[in-house]
Amino acid sequence: MLDGFVPWPDDLAHRYRERGWWAGRTLGAELRGWARRSGDRTALVAGPERWSYRDLDHRADAVSARLAAAGITRGDVVVLQLDNTASFVAVIFGLFRLGARPVVALPAHRRSEIEYFCTATGATACLVPEPGDGFDHRALAEEVREVVPTLRTVLVVGGPAPGVLDVGPARPGEPAPPAEIDDPSDVALLLLSGGTTGLPKLVPRTHDDWSYSGRAMAETIPYDASTVTLVGLPIGHNWTLTHGMLATFHAGGTLVVAPSPDPEQAFGLVERERVTDTGLVPGMAMLWMSEAEWTPHDLSSLRRVAIGGTKLAEEVARAVEPALGCRLQQMFGMAEGLVGFVRDDDPDEMRVLSQGRPISDGDELRVVDDTDRDVPPGEPGELLTRGPYTIRGYFDAPEHDVRAFTRDGYYRTGDLVRVLPGGFVVFEGRVKDQINRGGEKIAAEEVENHLHAHPAVRDVLVVGVPDRVLGERCCACVVPEGPPPTLAGIREFLTGRGLAAYKFPDLLEIVEEFPVTGLGKVSKKLLAQQVAAGGAR
Numbered sequence: 001m002l003d004g005f006v007p008w009p010d011d012l013a014h015r016y017r018e019r020g021w022w023a024g025r026t027l028g029a030e031l032r033g034w035a036r037r038s039g040d041r042t043a044l045v046a047g048p049e050r051w052s053y054r055d056l057d058h059r060a061d062a063v064s065a066r067l068a069a070a071g072i073t074r075g076d077v078v079v080l081q082l083d084n085t086a087s088f089v090a091v092i093f094g095l096f097r098l099g100a101r102p103v104v105a106l107p108a109h110r111r112s113e114i115e116y117f118c119t120a121t122g123a124t125a126c127l128v129p130e131p132g133d134g135f136d137h138r139a140l141a142e143e144v145r146e147v148v149p150t151l152r153t154v155l156v157v158g159g160p161a162p163g164v165l166d167v168g169p170a171r172p173g174e175p176a177p178p179a180e181i182d183d184p185s186d187v188a189l190l191l192l193s194g195g196t197t198g199l200p201k202l203v204p205r206t207h208d209d210w211s212y213s214g215r216a217m218a219e220t221i222p223y224d225a226s227t228v229t230l231v232g233l234p235i236g237h238n239w240t241l242t243h244g245m246l247a248t249f250h251a252g253g254t255l256v257v258a259p260s261p262d263p264e265q266a267f268g269l270v271e272r273e274r275v276t277d278t279g280l281v282p283g284m285a286m287l288w289m290s291e292a293e294w295t296p297h298d299l300s301s302l303r304r305v306a307i308g309g310t311k312l313a314e315e316v317a318r319a320v321e322p323a324l325g326c327r328l329q330q331m332f333g334m335a336e337g338l339v340g341f342v343r344d345d346d347p348d349e350m351r352v353l354s355q356g357r358p359i360s361d362g363d364e365l366r367v368v369d370d371t372d373r374d375v376p377p378g379e380p381g382e383l384l385t386r387g388p389y390t391i392r393g394y395f396d397a398p399e400h401d402v403r404a405f406t407r408d409g410y411y412r413t414g415d416l417v418r419v420l421p422g423g424f425v426v427f428e429g430r431v432k433d434q435i436n437r438g439g440e441k442i443a444a445e446e447v448e449n450h451l452h453a454h455p456a457v458r459d460v461l462v463v464g465v466p467d468r469v470l471g472e473r474c475c476a477c478v479v480p481e482g483p484p485p486t487l488a489g490i491r492e493f494l495t496g497r498g499l500a501a502y503k504f505p506d507l508l509e510i511v512e513e514f515p516v517t518g519l520g521k522v523s524k525k526l527l528a529q530q531v532a533a534g535g536a537r
């Protein structure tokens, strides 16, 4: 078992197994089962690659053997920073088989994040993409290796070439893969939390619980062997990995991986592969809707478009079905676990107004006020949740867990919601110190900590500003020290600090001081309101 993992209490674990939610199979074993069941069917399409379930199964074994030959062993933590490719899928299943746990990083992450993931977990290896998107991930990982003693191995993932981790099937004479791990209650991978603190927290997910989340999605949406899902958002997000990859494989469908969800890339694939399902953040859904009007591509295979990650405005929600000619599937979720969506046959008003209902009978939801008392039904409050695929603690973060979980194990989501009759959840806002920029989550404190080191910054607060397309943009409100910094200067400074660019402020407000509440406490809420109203000066 991974040190720093908080298991479910025995009685609940027992219940989850008894109900069949935890199937008792590792993800490596699941893949073997899928290959037995759907061997020749197409599991995966990505760029020039088109793999059957059997191909994927063989490649996962070959990758497991090659990782072992490169010195990566069971129990190791490995930072996986790959883009949307077939290789990603072969490698993650290779790691599952080997029992090495990936920290699923995003290609956008830079030194600040990668170094932290390695240090926090004692990672022994970084797996990076071949150069191609104008950034040298290998050089970055090598830099990190200089300063993180546990990090022994940096491997580029790609084709058969010296020093590159090949994802092709085993060649004659190659060593057999090591024995496969067989404990489904162990941690399979570490996802990244949206974060509310200076350093992002890691989310340990077990084979049992994570696999179940994908299976529960496949069963409730429902997906079947005719399902063809398209993943265009970064594949390293829990959403794309579960609603896209795992749920599709559980159903025996086909996963199509696109480099981006942009209509220019995606529409041709929808037509060619007869895509039935995809997931989009609201801003991208709006782009799909406007491009769908004149595209020469045939989108008629689409059955539903799942939209989530950040709140979908009601007027956009109402326009989705006429514009795209398929079902709107509002969806919510979190790397920590709980996922919900509206079903195809839910009442129209709920499909438009709510973000859906949980996928499992095992999901327990409470809505509470700021003293942790349940609010009356239908009233807004903070959403707390626990269940068969919601973590009981972050990785190695006992002090943070005291705040992030209740004593009886509910995760405090930081989301303000109302739960309507029928269990439909409506997202109303947030109590957590986070900016949701088009579905990408930014912990304000993380950016503030970096900006505190800027010589022209005496004090800084980072707040979200409403935005029609992204939902929110990121605004740095700076009390300057001497001549005020510029936005370009701040962004350059953060580049130098090795922060991922999606966290950079979009806006800069120079202020003399921050607004305070009646009790004299600095108020981010007031500051955000002032900025939104057209300036905080």
Ligand code: J2J
Pocket: 192, 193, 194, 237, 238, 239, 240, 242, 307, 308, 309, 310, 311, 312, 330, 331, 332, 333, 334, 335, 336, 339, 355, 413, 415, 427, 430, 436, 439, 441
């Ligand atoms: C408002 N806020 C939402 C929605 C998520 C499926 C779907 C999404 C995620 C995800 C995921 C929202 N309306 N429809 O992991 O499996 C905000 C909430 C939530 C946070 C989690 C999945 N859907 N959110 O977005 O870990 O604030 O997961 O707590 O990135 O996104 O973010 P993340």
